[in-house]
Amino acid sequence: MLLRALSRRSTGFGLRARLQSPMLGLCGLLMLFGLAADRAVASDPAKTLGPNACGECHKQETEAWKGSHHFKTFRELPRNEKAKEIADKMGVRRIRSEGLCLNCHYTVQQKDGKEEVVAGISCESCHSAGQDWIKVHSEFSGKTEQSETKAEKEARWKLADSKGMIRPESLYALAKNCLGCHVVPQEDLVNKGGHPAGSAFELVSWSQGEVRHNTWLSKGKDNVPADAARKRMLYLVGLGVELETGIRGVARATARKQYAFEMAKRVDRARKQLSAAAKAAPGVPEIAEMVKFAYSAGLKLNNERYLTAAADGVSKLLVSVTQKYDGSTLAGLDSLIPGPDKFKGTATKAGATN
Numbered sequence: 019m020l021l022r023a024l025s026r027r028s029t030g031f032g033l034r035a036r037l038q039s040p041m042l043g044l045c046g047l048l049m050l051f052g053l054a055a056d057r058a059v060a061s062d063p064a065k066t067l068g069p070n071a072c073g074e075c076h077k078q079e080t081e082a083w084k085g086s087h088h089f090k091t092f093r094e095l096p097r098n099e100k101a102k103e104i105a106d107k108m109g110v111r112r113i114r115s116e117g118l119c120l121n122c123h124y125t126v127q128q129k130d131g132k133e134e135v136v137a138g139i140s141c142e143s144c145h146s147a148g149q150d151w152i153k154v155h156s157e158f159s160g161k162t163e164q165s166e167t168k169a170e171k172e173a174r175w176k177l178a179d180s181k182g183m184i185r186p187e188s189l190y191a192l193a194k195n196c197l198g199c200h201v202v203p204q205e206d207l208v209n210k211g212g213h214p215a216g217s218a219f220e221l222v223s224w225s226q227g228e229v230r231h232n233t234w235l236s237k238g239k240d241n242v243p244a245d246a247a248r249k250r251m252l253y254l255v256g257l258g259v260e261l262e263t264g265i266r267g268v269a270r271a272t273a274r275k276q277y278a279f280e281m282a283k284r285v286d287r288a289r290k291q292l293s294a295a296a297k298a299a300p301g302v303p304e305i306a307e308m309v310k311f312a313y314s315a316g317l318k319l320n321n322e323r324y325l326t327a328a329a330d331g332v333s334k335l336l337v338s339v340t341q342k343y344d345g346s347t348l349a350g351l352d353s354l355i356p357g358p359d360k361f362k363g364t365a366t367k368a369g370a371t372n
């Protein structure tokens with residue numbers, strides 16, 4: 019049905035596209051601003067300290083990161099033939115120094131007024147640029163870990179959050195940030211550049227394999243996977259954010275091409291999976307409400323207003339899901355959640371260097 023909705027526009031679209039073409043430059047710019055607005059904190063080069071700054075204290079986490087594609091893309095991408103092809107088609111001459119690819123494949127840090135590429139996708143790509151919160155998060159309110167009171171600790175985390183830190187606890191922000199890169203929001207990059215429209219992303223399996231670095235709380239003894247309750251929350255919020263991001267992707271589409279189809283497919287897959295989750299966890303009425311939003315706006319071109327309203331609706335529900343539930347009562351979801359055999363890549367074993 020969604021593909022039909024999109025293909026119904028096939029006649030006349032060519033003309034429309036041609037009429038609009040003088041606007042494309044402007045649209046492209048607006049889209050880039052849109053992306054910057056979504057990921058403003060996470061990718062602000064002026065506030066980025068680089069992974070070495072985190073590694074001073076977080077040795078194990080840094081070791082784990084070094085085993086991931088996120089780390090390796092730094093060296094490997096510029097040598098990748100497919101990358102050169104995409105870059106050529108997009109008119110990007112130097113992959114590691116022009117904006118488009120940097121957004122998602124690299125960490126950019128401002129040093130002496132100049133922007134420098136310092137790593138692949140690193141700590142601050144996921145936890146947000148650290149300058150404003152690095153001190154706050156680690157200082158135990160000026161005391162020691164033992165003497166800091168519970169209230170002081172809570173205030174410290176609240177302050178770190180308010181300064182933009184994305185912590186494991188901020189599940190919605192965390193998931194949104196992954197999908198900000200793993201669903202590609204630039205139509206041109208897909209249709210013209212031939213870049214994948216995104217990954218076959220699922221938050222449990224994609225966070226518990228090579229990306230996993232749960233080595234801090236265990237004091238480096240073990241890289242423990244998320245427990246059952248957390249996995250349920252990761253699964254549910256991951257799917258919801260996939261839905262939200264996909265809907266926004268369709269809303270942005272202007273051409274009946276690959277990008278639009280891929281985004282529509284994403285939405286359709288996510289809403290079907292969420293329907294199954296709604297049945298499996300009837301104690302969470304928000305899931306069915308998300309599904310309702312997902313069917314409330316046609317997956318077609320020129321429907322931005324309704325699609326954006328649907329995505330905003332899903333977003334609000336997700337925020338309340340993360341506030342109301344901690345996963346402990348959602349065992350119904352367990353049979354839907356991918357098991358360890360589906361984890362993406364291999365998690366690093368922890369040593370004892372933390």
Ligand code: HEC
Binds near residue numbers: 067
């Ligand atoms: C001076 C040492 C130090 C540096 C540098 C440091 N951290 Fe931390 N980090 C800590 C300490 C200590 C904690 C644990 C605080 C606690 O348990 O209350 C922590 C906890 C964390 C957590 C877990 C938060 C939570 O909610 O439990 C994350 C994520 C994190 N740091 C990320 C980073 C990133 C990213 C950087 C670099 C920008 C960084 N840290 C730099 C000491 C540091």
Ligand code: HEC
Binds near residue numbers: 102121201202211
């Ligand atoms: C919105 C984020 C985003 C932007 C912008 C982006 N990429 Fe990617 N790229 C990704 C993600 C996510 C993947 C992993 C896709 C997957 O799961 O296979 C990827 C994968 C790739 C791959 C591997 C694809 C394959 O088929 O093996 C290449 C090559 C690549 N990107 C090149 C580029 C180049 C060159 C640019 C700039 C012109 C660029 N990317 C811009 C997010 C992005």
Ligand code: HEC
Binds near residue numbers: 229
């Ligand atoms: C791809 C995104 C991503 C990157 C890159 C990343 N993190 Fe994380 N980090 C996460 C997620 C997601 C969690 C929570 C994982 C979970 O619940 O299973 C986490 C958890 C943590 C924790 C808490 C660990 C614990 O024992 O509970 C710390 C500390 C941390 N990260 C620090 C870092 C540091 C330092 C780096 C860079 C060396 C880094 N992270 C790179 C996404 C990322």
Ligand code: HEC
Binds near residue numbers: 095123197
């Ligand atoms: C700044 C953009 C960005 C963010 C944020 C991000 N990723 Fe990625 N991720 C990428 C890109 C680009 C690749 C492909 C790297 C390559 O292979 O060249 C990738 C690759 C991966 C891979 C390896 C996939 C494979 O093909 O084996 C996993 C797993 C992954 N990401 C999980 C996550 C998770 C989980 C999060 C959030 C906690 C996350 N990513 C956040 C950009 C990002």
